[in-house]
Amino acid sequence: MNRLLNTNFLLVFLLALIAGLIFIPLIGNCPLFDWDEINFAECAREMLITGNYSPVQIHFQPFWEKPPFFIWMQAFCMNMFGIGEFAARLPNAICGIFTIVTLYLVGKKLFSQKFGLLWALIHAGTLLPSLYFKSGVIDPWFNYFIFLSLILFIVSIHTENSKKWLYTALSGIILGIAVLTKGPAALLIEGTCIFLFLVLSGNFKFLFKPLFFFFVFTILFSSSSWFLFQYLNGKSYILEQFINYQIRLFQTEDSGHSGPFIYHFIVLLLGCFPTSILFILSYRNKTAITLPQSHTRLILLVLFWVVLLLFSIVKTKIVHYSSLCYFPISFIATFGILHKDIGKVFGLALKTLFIIIASLFSLLFILFTQINTLKQFLLEKDLIKDEFAKLNLNAELVWYGYEWLIPVLFLFAMYFVFKGIKTNAIRSIAIGFALNIIFIVGAINTFVPKVELITQHAAIAFYQQSAKYDCYVETNDFKSYAYIFYSDRRPHHYQSKSLVDYIEYFYSVQEKDAFKLNFYATANCYWMKTNEIDKPAFLVSKTPNDHDLGEFPYIKEMYRSNGFSFFVRMPGPAK
Secondary structure, three states: OHHHHHHHHHHHHHHHHHHHHHHOOOOOOOOOOOOHHHHHHHHHHHHHHHOOOOOOEEOOEEOOOOOOHHHHHHHHHHHHHOOOHHHHHHHHHHHHHHHHHHHHHHHHHHOOHHHHHHHHHHHHOOHHHHHHHOOOOOHHHHHHHHHHHHHHHHHHHOOOOOHHHHHHHHHHHHHHHHHHHHOOHHHHHHHHHHHHHHHHOOOHHHHHOHHHHHHHHHHHHHHOHHHHHHHHOOOHHHHHHHHHHHHHHHHOOHHHOOOOOOHHHHHHHHHOOOHHHHHHHHOOOOOOOOHHHHHHHHHHHHHHHHHHHHHHHOOOOOHHHHHHHHHHHHHHHHHHHHHOOHHHHOOHHHHHHHHHHHHHHHHHHHHHHOHHHHHHHHHHOOOOOOHHHHHHOOOOOOOOOOOOHHHHHHHHHHHHHHHHHHHOOHHHHHHHHHHHHHHHHHHHHHHHHHHHHHHOHHHHHHHHHHOOOOOEEEEEOOOOOHHHHHOOOOHHHHOOHHHHHHHHHHHHOOOHHHOOOOHHHHHHHHHHHHOOEOOOEEEEEEHHHOHHHHHOOOEEEEEEEOOEEEEEEOOEOOO
8 A cells, every 4th residue: 555655646746847847947038928927927026015915906006807816826936036037927837737736636536547647648738728837827727726626526526425525615615716816707617517517417406405505605715705804904995896897807808809709719729739639539429437437527518618608708808718628628638539439530621620730830830930031021012911010020030940840849749649549549649749748848938939029028128127217117008017017116106296196186087987907007108298207207109109209399219129119208397
């Protein structure tokens, strides 16, 4: 028994070590991306600067869009490793380690050790999950908590001894933590999944048992703690604005993100390739399995459709909204590989789709390595319509000559996966996903920093330089959090008497329900243009939209770079 436990512990340790080597190295080699990454990192930075860890702040004002749990994680890492990209992304790298180990343990407990290992391999070898484990957005932990809560709920149903109550309590508490991580969407998603699962599995009567009421109590107990704390401290307005924001998010195209109904279908097909193809091949598997295995499969399929349909209906379309689907996709793919001869259903249509997607990805990566040569052609033929994007291409990228090997590695990985599907060879599929992990690590660490150089780095570099001076910094006519984080803004930058008076007036004439996060940015920018200022003010604009600054003769253009224009106004009254 001791030998068995030691062997299992060693395997878990090795999995955690490998996951750490995949997700942690070089996570700080690229600036954070506007908006979401920098948004949350700035909230954590302001916690450290003010020493106020509740409520969440942005612009050193209450921020009601998100609860604090993930931001607390970032703040803790910043306390340990300093304010920067590494600390902002480290929580999700740790989440990647937890996720891989959890998939192995769940797969091993419900199916077999082979199932757990293959599930962990496939999940780590899928592009979008790996990319998010190297990011600074909330979703990886939010998704992990919901997934773990659902698994513990299934385990509690099939546990007959006193541990049933323990698993139920853990499931409810973890769901409550998911609420504290991102908001009440966790209750909507998991509540819908559990209800549909109980109906489809014939366990509807569970809703009226004491165990279910205990489950609800644990959820309310853990999820309401922070909200209750805010209410008791006289900050009920934060809760009101938080609820209003959640409603608006479902009803409107918030943050300028919109898309067609099939948006998330396309995102999952391409972003989770080739796992998405394995998911399609394995979806109709009717292999006889045990009841706990069947219930796990059912609730994960329910999760897939609830998330996919819910966020296809929601007006706001952002890639990571469907990221909870990654767990069902990798699970069903693994299930099909081990329980079905998927080669028999790998017909011409799916083979063609596989080859097209693999070829398209390889071509895109190869073309990107030649962007310095291609950009002149793209501009001359007017193939890019967005003026800002055209100017972004002026960024000079340095290539070292080895980058073409990355898409070639991807093709090798897809060859092994394709061959494995055709012949139902598990080893070949495993080799393909192992190679794909290497490809993903190489692609993220090589191509993502170059994308950042093209899209935003000229502005980031300016903000970093401005941090050395006592000055105002603001964006003109575009929303950003980067200038706050990278110019190291402090509370005193927002405490000029005339600025405070102006902001209070500006707020008084707004409809509170329409009060947006970029409110302070709008107020600050207009104040810097039209009022007396006591220190230099730098204004950053996207070049196609900088014409309005020409109306102010005392605002001087400094220079332009890769789609951004940089202006300065010296101290003194507006003339």
